[in-house]
Amino acid sequence: QKEVEQDPGPLSVPEGAIVSLNCTYSNSAFQYFMWYRQYSRKGPELLMYTYSSGNKEDGRFTAQVDKSSKYISLFIRDSQPSDSATYLCAMGKAAGNKLTFGGGTRVLVKP
């Protein structure tokens, strides 16, 4: 069993819809949680960074962490075709330590 599980998708939504992404993890030692967006043939781009349970909002993006359930989510409101990419969750056990990545979810936002 992988430490971090993420549905590979693809997840196809119409423009303007809410995109809902999630990851589950098995190791309670994870304390830091990140979401990255990766376009084809590009490096991952940091979207959200959280280190506590609860919600964090940044523009159209909301990240949720539920440490008791070992479950994290990313919501993208008012999705745009430019949001079409692969979204990777990542987790760390301590600040600055190596990250463990989910497999990534491919998202397609159709105009």
Add this chain to the structure above:
Amino acid sequence: GAVVSQHPSWVICKSGTSVKIECRSLDFQATTMFWYRQFPKQSLMLMATSNEGSKATYEQGVEKDKFLINHASLTLSTLTVTSAHPEDSSFYICSARDPGLAGGDSRDTQYFGPGTRLTVL
């Protein structure tokens, strides 16, 4: 935001040659950098952790004599693929740890370079 560059962005080489990839943090000092490889439609696989001024820590299964890592300064780490073979063809991505601001909103997370596509003929 923190910016990380990589050079070259793509490289094609003959089997048996060595290739060096550079990773630079442009607007912050990175005491720790990480090297990943990524195959098509797969997630990132960590190869090694590079700390400035010390030897890199390699993940299990990664040949340290084949993938030479040097982190000579706080803004530069290099990965050299020695005696490259076609199976080494991949997308290599580095990341750099930004310690963030003292106090306040300390990000202390990793920022990625744009990646280097290596093709070995």
